[in-house]
Amino acid sequence: MTRRLTVLLAEDEALIRLDAAQMIAGAGLRVIEARSGDDALRLAGEAPDILVTDVEMPGALDGVALAHALRRDLPTLGIIVTSGRQAVTADALPPGALFLPKPYRSEELLNALARIAGGGLGGA
Template identity: 45%
Template sequence: MDKPPVILIVEDEPLVRMSTADTISEAGFDVIQARNADEAIAVLELRPDIHLVFTDIHMPGSMDGLRLAHFVRHRWPPVKIIATSGRARISNDDLPEGGRFLPKPYATHEVIGAIRELVG
């Protein structure tokens, strides 16, 4: 049996991160969590099996989610990207090619649908 796609969630709010992780895990995906871009990059360097990064845009640390998205696209081109925010309104054009934006609050089916669309 094929292993499920691995999704990396990057979110600085613990409750939002855990809730999103549970939702994505219940949909049949493997989930890894990171609190910020630096943690996410460390995970990506150790785990070549990451299929998609689901990142918040507003985070403390060395870079926000938008910069992280571009960094991931440049360094790990096959990794898909979904960015989210409750404050910023960005277009898909602000993200690397193929990236998606989901405004918060998002519905479970929106997140799962976007992930399934991007990772198959």
Template identity: 40%
Template sequence: MNDHRKIVLLVEDEPLIAMVGCEMMEDLGFEVLEARTVSEALAVLGVEKGVTLLFTDIDLADGSSGMDLAREFARMRRGVPIIVTSGRIRPTALPAGARFLPKPYSDYDLAEALLPDTGMNRRRRDRELAVA
């Protein structure tokens, strides 16, 4: 297994949002695994030990909670980044190391959330503003 792979588990129940998010993440160099519910996500995590980031919606259609998943993931995989997102709910407390990204998010917002330690995002935005 390549230790440099970036594998994100995307948990999103809205098919269009999942498709767009998956494409954006792949464009950023991530391998994307998808799940629509907490139980599907836990099944993926049971098989794939190399997940380097969890990206989950909070309010999932089956009534499960992305916040519950984030807490369980933080317990299972200490130190692995977590991003929670929602267009309706703004969490007041997140698991250690988790960040919140409100919907709707742009490709720039997503890049900054997924790749916060690179100056790539700021340089890219500055370059595009200079061209405009």
């Protein structure tokens, strides 16, 4: 039996988090939800395969700092950074991370997840 990929979703806006969590779960992935970078850092002990994080969040860590911190601890972690207010350049992100501007459509998020996961998502 194949283990389901786990996505750590860090998003402070409740409605966006709910919508994204439904999209991710609908693709057959396990979702761990975090409301801030601090929450996500704490929940990273559940060994996620992919991080999907907003840039702007409450707490000590924004999404970019969170991505770098988790990549240090989880070197194979796939990363998708999102924002509706600012574009993040590739050189600001950990190697291999993707930037997805908000608002994103379901297929855009699923395509980004499939790229990070190497194309192996049932819903993408």
